């Protein structure tokens with residue numbers, strides 16, 4: 741899958757729209773996946789993952805899980821596993837994401 745930027749805060753991957761915010765009360769809904777990485781960070785990590793192709797990925801602090809979901813969608817073959825932990829429980833909204 742590829743990433744299509746809709747504006748500086750929103751992008752589409754497959755049929756999902758991701759939205760960047762700094763609002764720590766925002767939750768993922770059926771309409772949008774919340775991600776707490778602004779565009780330069782998203783682009784930095786995509787380039788990093790493309791270059792390094794890690795076998796396993798550990799994310800500490802995932803908020804609504806937007807980043808882990810994004811990496812899983814963009815890089816379905818590598819990493820083989822993504823393990824994410826967070827001090828905060830995510831909302832119930834999209835626990836059925838196919839990650």
Ligand SMILES: C[S@@+](CC[C@H](N)C(=O)[O-])C[C@H]1O[C@@H](n2cnc3c(N)ncnc32)[C@H](O)[C@@H]1O
Pocket residue numbers: 774775776777800801802803804805806807825826827828
């Ligand atoms: C800036 S958000 C990053 C969210 C996610 N990576 C993203 O891009 O959408 C940081 C997250 O780390 C969590 N966090 C902060 N301190 C933590 C800790 N000591 N252990 C685990 N998670 C922590 C916060 O609750 C928050 O969900």
